[in-house]
Amino acid sequence: MPSDTEILEAVEVYARRRGVSARLADPGAAALTWQFLLDFRIVRSVEERGERPMREPGSRREELAGRPTYTSIESYRVAPPDDPERHDAWRLVRRGSLGEERCEKCKGGTNSCGACGGRGVRDCPRFVDCPVCQGGPDACWECEGTGRRRAGRPAHPYAAAPSAHRVLCTRCRTSQVACPKCGGRRQLDCTTCKKTGSVQCGTCEGTKRVIHQECEGTGRFTVWTEGYINQSPRREKERRLGRLDLRRTTGNAGRWHETVLRGAADELPDDLDEADRTLIDPLLAPRKDEVARRATLRRLPLAHVRVHADPHRDYYAFPSHTGIEVTSRPTKERVRNVAAIAAASLVLVALFAALGMAVLR
Template sequence: MLDEKNVLEAVRRRIEGRGEASKLGLPDTAKITWHSLLEGEIVRSIETRRQEERKHYGPIDLSDRPEYDTLARHRVALPKDLTTTQTVTLVRRGSVTERSCDCSNGKTACPRCQGRGDLACDPFTACVACRGIDSCLRCDGTGTRNRNTPDGQQPGDDRATCRQCGAPDAACPTCCGRGRTPCSTCDGHGVRDCPDCDRAGTVPHQRCKGTGRTVTWIQGTISRKPLTEKIKHPKTGVPYLAWEEARKSGDWHRAHLTHKDTLPADLTDAFRNLAQPHLAPREGEIARQATFTYLRLARVEAHQHPHRVYYVFPTNTSPQVLVLPSRQRTWQITAAALGALLVLFLFLRLVS
């Protein structure tokens, strides 16, 4: 475990290793800020239970479904993999009821045709060509020649012999003087098939959906769904580069816990205080697995090196030091870069 002495010695070795001791000097004291880095993931299995009355039309086999007496007290084995969804469907003991419908065979008389299978239909419809107005130029469809051919409306090749009065070239060629044509639906028979029952006279009984029986029961459903929580502390205060370097090379401590386990006894108070709130059970939680990795990182500021910040963390061999510019130095570099860009922009404007 790193302490302040180890940290300061690691910074000194880094400065000496880069040949900067004569220029920068070795710090004898420094301001050390400790950061507890914690990463991990918690997967919880969240259970919900519900009960409802179900109805099925026709026969159904429920023998393969487990039975229960009280849903809240019914035990189901915990899922082996908490990352998957699990659903268990049960039937309350003694709740299955099968009833025969009063229709007996699932059929009932068709309400549209009253069980006849057909409907009355007008055998004739008005001629679509003449609409019955000028079906015949001599008899008007009556069969009696009651007028001469009107002026300007002489018989022609587009007229037919009237089948009512026999006048040649005087009748509408579509209806031949009748003014009406046989109905296309019933072909002039005066009845047509019932479209609801297709001449059967019966339709499926709506109460039983045509099955003749119904089955009702009380169904219980137990559902387990995963709830995953990602953990990272601290969210601010440690630069991204320091996080990545520590994640890649640091000697992290690891802990894998289930809902039956407690935090390791050798865990420091700082890490314990970070991890413990995440282990509080959630509503409906029946199982939990948590994986934590944690590492102690030191932030070092030496007054001899005001433009640098040293980040020190343990590795498998010896503490590693990452050097980053201080915030003040970062602002200075940014300002210098912006100034250079501004000068370049003004120069280009002048020469263009």
């Protein structure tokens, strides 16, 4: 940390370049106050443990036998992570809990097909209505598809004009009166079942049985008690980075002093002031289920210098990687005044505009 004299010398050189010449070491020429910028972060690895009952289809004994076992999940030991940022997870099997049970809702992994009632086939009509005459009386102008000639009944409305498109009726043997598609039969043989009256069931493909989804067709379940341990990071921070328009400069150029604490017993540096210690201490208290931590405290001493000969600017100086970095900003009051003047100018502009309008009328 630089001395007050070194800071004032650096500010003097900087101010001279801005056209302000004053010997800042003279009594009353400058006022210097120190503050510490603070950037504190802590990341903890927090562990979560528990047990849950498991039941999964099929035989998984072999696969699960490869997992570590435990008797009490609370006392099972796992190493804390080297890096508390890391996510880690363990899946364990409670000793003696691994077993298999038969699926009670099926027989060896399958059930009777519900779609066909376990028959493997489904009913299908042997005949279908003729699409040309719609299976109606138009099938034959003589017998209407019944096979009985009209004898005594009134003639069919179209019977007087026999058509070339009409064919011999297979029912009543009259020529040029029947539907060309069905030949007077009103119906056609079903092509789906080829007149057999049944088709293979599409659900079971004729096997009469379907796979039981719940046990995935295995007819059994593997059961066990799973213990789980998860380690995951939790982050907290506390920062006091000073005025907003300086942060980029201090962040990039500042030679921040860094302290890393890894254990819950590690102490904050002795030279940390009381207010900062009060701010950070609560964040360092050990948390339940914490297994590792890394706390990083970064500090940068920042000198604020008011120069009597230049009352409208704040000068700032801090240690950098090359020596002492100096920068300056208009004072807050100055910024406020300038803003007030700008606002007043806007009011005047508006006023003149209004007057101009009035004159034009």
